[in-house]
Amino acid sequence: MSDDNNTTQVNLTDSQGGTHEDLNQLAGQTLESTSYLGNGGPVDHSTITSYWVFPATATRTRSGLPDLTANTVQPVETWSRQALTDNGTTTWRIIETDTSYDATTTDSDFGLxxxxxxxxxxxxxxxxxxxxxxxxxxxxSANLVGLVASCEQRRVATASCVEAAQGVRRLHLYKLVTAELIGEAIYNNYAITPMNFDPG
Incomplete structure (x- = not known):
């Protein structure tokens, strides 16, 4: 784990070259999953998930050990690729989802x-x-918190939506690779069509 000895940061690298800090709070979370077409076959699809570790809402001091903290962990970026082979060569359809959350620990909607x-x-x-x-x-009085008041989905993202989801995400990422960095890493290795990455 990262910083177990209070000095060393441990990073993990995913299949696309993105780096992710191996924080204690991420224990048990899946970084990357890959599905293959049969034993020893090619990759069919894979998903990389980056997480945001929320600020601690409670802390307990321990003698000789790091403080024990209560943190919420949520996926902040999900990057998925699906192999397309119908034209005789393998291309990739890539979908990314960026999510921002209420980050104020005193808010009733904190973490949503x-x-x-x-x-x-x-x-x-x-x-x-x-x-x-x-x-x-x-x-x-009724112990009701976090009930959805409205949920609006737009087919075309506005600049404010992109900034809210991606801009806030950049602040939340714990030294995780951003969508732009993932994109640039892939751009350097593939020729791009609007929906696919064609091996170059």
Whole structure:
């Protein structure tokens, strides 16, 4: 784990070259999953998930050990690829979903998703989706918190939606690779069509 000795940061590298810090709070979370066509066959599809570790909502000091903290962990970026082989060569359809959350620990909606931006890589307007969610005021007497008040999905993402989902995500990522860095790493190795990555 990263910083177990209070000095050494441990990073993991995914199949696309993205780096992810191996934080204690991410124990048990899946970084990457890959499905193959049969034993020893080619990759059919794979998914890389980056996470945001929320600020601690509770801390307990331990003698001789790092503080024990209570943190919420949520996926902040999901990057998925699907192999397309119908034309005799393998190309990739890539979909990415970026999600931002209420990050204020004192809010009743803390940790709940607020904006989600789904798009192809590279982004194509015809396949963009933006979802914004708001929540009802808490009813503490009935112990009701986090109830959805509205959920709006737009087929074409606005600049404010993209900035909210991706800009806030850049602040939340714990030294994880951003969508732009993933894209650039792939761009260097593939020739791009609007929906596919063709091996170059």
């Amino acid at each position: 998703p607020t904006v989600q931006y789904s798009h192809t890589v590279p982004a194509a307007a015809a396949y963009e989706r933006c979802t914004t969610t708001t929540y009802a005021a808490p009813n503490t």
